[in-house]
Amino acid sequence: DTEVTQTPKHLVMGMTNKKSLKCEQHMGHRAMYWYKQKAKKPPELMFVYSYEKLSINESVPSRFSPECPNSSLLNLHLHALQPEDSALYLCASSQEWGEQFFGPGTRLTVL
Amino acid sequence: SQQGEEDPQALSIQEGENATMNCSYKTSINNLQWYRQNSGRGLVHLILIRSNEREKHSGRLRVTLDTSKKSSSLLITASRAADTASYFCATDAVTRDKIIFGKGTRLHILP
Numbered sequence: 736d737t738e739v740t741q742t743p744k745h746l747v748m749g750m751t752n753k754k755s756l757k758c759e760q761h762m763g764h765r766a767m768y769w770y771k772q773k774a775k776k777p778p779e780l781m782f783v784y785s786y787e788k789l790s791i792n793e794s795v796p797s798r799f800s801p802e803c804p805n806s807s808l809l810n811l812h813l814h815a816l817q818p819e820d821s822a823l824y825l826c827a828s829s830q831e832w833g834e835q836f837f838g839p840g841t842r843l844t845v846l
Numbered sequence: 847s848q849q850g851e852e853d854p855q856a857l858s859i860q861e862g863e864n865a866t867m868n869c870s871y872k873t874s875i876n877n878l879q880w881y882r883q884n885s886g887r888g889l890v891h892l893i894l895i896r897s898n899e900r901e902k903h904s905g906r907l908r909v910t911l912d913t914s915k916k917s918s919s920l921l922i923t924a925s926r927a928a929d930t931a932s933y934f935c936a937t938d939a940v941t942r943d944k945i946i947f948g949k950g951t952r953l954h955i956l957p
Binding site for chain 1: 862876877879881886887888889890891894934943944945946947948949950952
């Protein structure tokens, strides 16, 4: 299995909602990533987990809360988001430094 | 912060022609990668070139790296409609788990 899967594909939420994005990989990769991508912009790194421990937090607001329950799963918990947080959220994984395998993304709309 | 800058920002060519995209970066790197993104989807890794390599091929793709000029180019030969996508270069930062994407080139192949 060489895929990274993400659910849901689309999510619409209000500013007072709590929701979670999920990411899964079964390639045995040691590192998993969350990126945020706005339209016509490059992906921006949010968080990196290495061996299930948070290794990089790119000064992301606390309304985004990552979680890595095990080596195959990565969650992003969302609470009290703002409309400007609407974006494509991408998950990726990698084994070595270099090539990252991306999931298809979750298109998030905050109303 | 962005490390790579691609040019052109957008490129339209006829099917069958060759497409060349360039990437410049600011600081020394261990490797440089190129990714493709079809509209609104996840990124697909195309090729990785290490700092001690000057040229690399993969199918119709040819990547060059000039570390003295801090620049790289991606050549797609005999373009096809399916090559229509955004192309991003990505360089590793001081922290090797982190890669930074350039702004991207939007390539459109005309029938």
